[in-house]
Amino acid sequence: MQLYRTLWRLADVVEVVPETPRTKSLVLEVPGWEGHKTGQHVDVRLTAEDGYQAQRSYSIASAPEDERLVLTVDRLDDGEVSPYLTEVLMVGDKLEFRGPIGGYFTWEAREGGPLLLIGGGSGVVPLRAMLRHRAAVGSDVPTRLLYSSRSYEEIIYRRELENLAAQDGSLEVLHTLTRSWPASWSGYHRRIDAEMLAEVAWSPDERPLAFVCGPTPLVEAVGAALVGLGHDAARVKTERFGATGG
C-alpha cells in the first residue's frame, strides 16, 4: 500500500460513460489493483510529445467492492488535463496514474454515522463511492446526501442516486439547484446556506459525521455553517477543489 502511493503505473481504459453533458466516467482495468477506501483519490499524469507533464487529482467514484476502478471527470474548458480525459481518451487507451492516495477524507461503514454527505458539482464523486460502499456491505447507517448542482441536467449520477434512495429507508438524497430548475421542481433552489443545513443535518447532539466536498467557496461556507450550528469541527471533513484546477 505504501509503495503504490508514489509509483506511477498504467491503467487500461475499458469503458467511457457519459454522465452529464460535461462529465464522463472512465472505467479502468488496473492489473493487481490492491483496493482502496472510499474518499481516496488518484493522481493522473499526462505527458506531451515534448515531455511536458501535467498532473491532476481525481476522486475515485467506485466502491472498493466494485469490480473496476472508476473516475468521474468534470470537463473544465480552460483545464490542461480534463478536456483530454473527457474528449480525447478512448476505450483501449492507457492512462498513467498513481494511488490510491489519502487517509483523511475517507469513510468505511464500520465508522458509523449518522453520515452527512454534502457535495457541490463533481464534489459528489467521492460521496458516491461512500454510498456505493454503504449499499454493497448492506450498511443501514442513517445517511443524508445534500447535493448542489447548477441545473437539473448537470446532476451527476441522478438515476443511480434515485434508485439507491428508493431501495433504502435509511438513505435520503436531497438536491439543490443553483442556476436553473425545471418548472415542476419542488426541491431547494439556492446555494447551500445555514438555514438549509439546519433542516438537513441532524442536530449536533446526534454527532453526525460530515463529509463536505466541492468548490472551495462551497466547502468553506458549509464547513463554517456546520460549526456555527454547533457541530464538532473534528467530525466535519472537507475536500476542496481549486478555482483553477482541471
Next chain:
Amino acid sequence: MDELRLDGNAAAGTLGEVFSFEVTTAEYTCEGCGKTDRLGAAMVYEVRGLGTIVRCPSCDHALIRLAHSRGRHRIDLRGIRHLQVEDVAG
C-alpha cells in the same frame, strides 16, 4: 502563472514522494497562529513547474514549501511548530 489552489488531500501524492508517512492525517501546529489540524484540511498551492506550498487555512502562513528541480526535492518546514504522525506499527 498557472497556479492550482487545492487542499492537503490533493497534494498527498506530491508530498508522498518525500514523506513515508500518511500526510493527510498527520497533525500540524501552525507556527503563525498556533492552529492545530490535519494536513488534509490545510490549503495547498501548486505552481506549475516550481513547487508546492501548503498554507494554514486560518492565517495563510506557509506550513510547508516544497520545491522540485533537477531531480531533487527541497523542503522548508519552518512554518510548522510541530507535527504529529500516526505510528502505523502501533
